[in-house]
Amino acid sequence: QLKYQRILERLEKENKELRKLVLQKDDKGIHQRKLKKSLIDMYSEVLDILSDYDASYNTQDHLPRVVVVGDQSAGKTSVLEMIAQARIFPRGSGEMMTRSPVKVTLSEGPHHVALFKDSSREFDLTKEEDLAALRNEIEIRMRKSVKEGCTVSAETISLNVKGPGLQRMVLVDLPGVISTVTSGMAPDTKDTIFSISKAYMQNPNAIILCIQDGSVDAERSIVTDLVSQMDPHGKRTIFVLTKVDLAEKNVASPNRIQQIIEGKLFPMKALGYFAVVTGKGNNAESIESIKDYEEEFFQNSKLLKTCMLKAHQVTTRNLSLAVSDCFWKMVRESVEQQADAFKATRFNLETEWKNNYPRLRELDRNELFEKAKNEILDEVISLSQVTPKHWYMTPLWHRVYTHGGPTAPPFLLSARVAWETLQEEFSHFMTEKKGKEHDDIFDKLKQAVKEESIKRHKWNERAEDSLRVIQHNALEDRSISDKQQWDAAIHFMEDTLQSRLKDTESVIEDMVGPDWKKRWLYWVGRTKEQNIRNETKNELEKMIKCNEDHAAYLANDEVTTVRKNLEAKGVAVDPCLIKDTWHQVYRRHFLRTALSHCNLCRRGFYYYQRHFVDSELECNDVVLFWRIQRMLAITANTLRQQLTNTEVRRLEKNVKEVLEDFAEDSDKKVKLLTGKRVQLAEDLKKVREIQEKLEAFIEALHQEK
Structure with missing residues (x-):
């Protein structure tokens, strides 16, 4: 079996190099043929639109994707990197690095590159500076997606990775499941991670890639219980035991690893069980060196020979092939059902629009x-x-x-x-x-x-x-030239004075309360303060009547006289109240006098025009x-x-x-x-777009050999 395995690996390596040459020739335009969008890219676009349309994965989105779950630091990100053939994710020692779901679409291409869904920049994965920039960009996007007061986010980051020999599939790397919330984390971090993981795993067609750390006691694992709840029969779960090299050193009994690989130790079932090695724990290791170390380990491992592991159950390369086969099998089985579901949804939405908005265009x-x-x-x-x-x-x-x-x-x-x-x-x-x-x-x-x-x-x-x-x-x-201008000025002056007089009378009425007519007709009375104000007003009006040319200012001796007159009537009043009332009473007197003067000036244009200075009629205000x-x-x-x-x-x-x-x-x-109208139009647009892309994908799927 090992002999045939080596022959197969050699042939696959030769095939990979040949495919790379063909793809590079096509990329340079030697064959002069129009390259179509790859099948996996079409599928990835459908998933992106679906994630926007049904973010909670409640009812609409049942399309397959590979969901990578595991305990924190179990090595799930390293497994994903081995499948993608590049160290693309941020890394840290013991710290939570994956803070939001990362959707990685793997596809074949002439050059090993990565790009984000919403960006045109390509990162060359063969260059260390581009890899560092990519890891930094992923970390920045993760931190931006996390809201204030939270540790993790449900917002998905979409990344495309292309390269020679990559297995075509869509994987989603989820935040690692934790058992304890440590200091610096939001109190709900554990529950949030559980809810995000469940949201992805409850999709009946999602392939669950369950990652288990082989170097620690199996009893410390949390993720296996979660997986067994979401897929109790193991029809869509693939189990991966990582860090097997460390397990060989740490585990005293080989039977324990054999029990894990055979699915007898954990209360969960799976389609397949795999054992992998993802390096020596050095962040600077290259993918090639990790692959060489992994192959060397499995060739020389006595423990795994004792466990009677089959050749196809080891190495990340075999894991990648198995996951890809399972992924495309699930896609072929479910994609047409999904298209039919959206066809029915589209019909229902269009019917609802015609019933509610028959004369309106469907504007999103x-x-x-x-x-x-x-x-x-x-x-x-x-x-x-x-x-x-x-x-x-x-x-x-x-x-x-x-x-x-x-x-x-x-x-x-x-x-x-x-x-x-x-x-x-x-x-x-x-x-x-x-x-x-x-x-x-x-x-x-x-x-x-x-x-x-x-x-x-x-x-x-x-x-x-x-x-x-x-x-x-x-x-x-200062010169008014004709009678028309004179009349217009008088009209403007009269309107202004009447407006101010009306405002002043309204203020006085509020101060002294209703007059006798309103009190009689509407049965309303004055307050104590209004009675005092009224008596003060009457006294001040007598003063103005005696001297119509009184100055605007009320002298102190006049205030004293008014106060004593009111006290003689049994009304105690404050000097400030007298002055305040005087201001409004005099203002009304002034405005009434100005209005009467304004009426007299209507016929004063003749005197103004001839400059009759000695005339008693002075109309400077009109000017x-x-x-x-x-x-x-x-x-x-x-x-x-x-x-x-x-x-x-x-x-x-x-x-x-x-x-x-x-x-x-x-x-x-x-x-x-x-x-409702906006949301209905938005749903219609999205459902039509999803249905059209699904139908285009199905057609391309049928055409592929």
């Missing part, structure tokens, strides 16, 4: 995002249609008056008010419902884009300098309001020009940047574009 999340993006950009452009009145009739004048009275030049506030008005208009355009055409599926996205764009955008600060000059020139002009009105009109036009020429484009640029950021953030899109 990315297509909906593109549609919303175009709508948002169109709405930003429409901001340039804002009329001048939006910029000064209410917000600008109100802001200026509130912050400094009617004589304060507003150049310091205009840009701020303009930006606030632009925000309001932008929000209005973004949230406005547009009848039947409105699609509320975009509401969350538009709101998020609006908030983020406003946060990033700032009105151009240089605008203040030009506004300062324009407004200063406008305020310098002031005309100057402010003119300045506001010029400011509004300037701001609108800046909006049209500059700010809309700057805002549009910010909106585009926000949309680009959102487009690259898949989690953001999932959060902002939600609902």
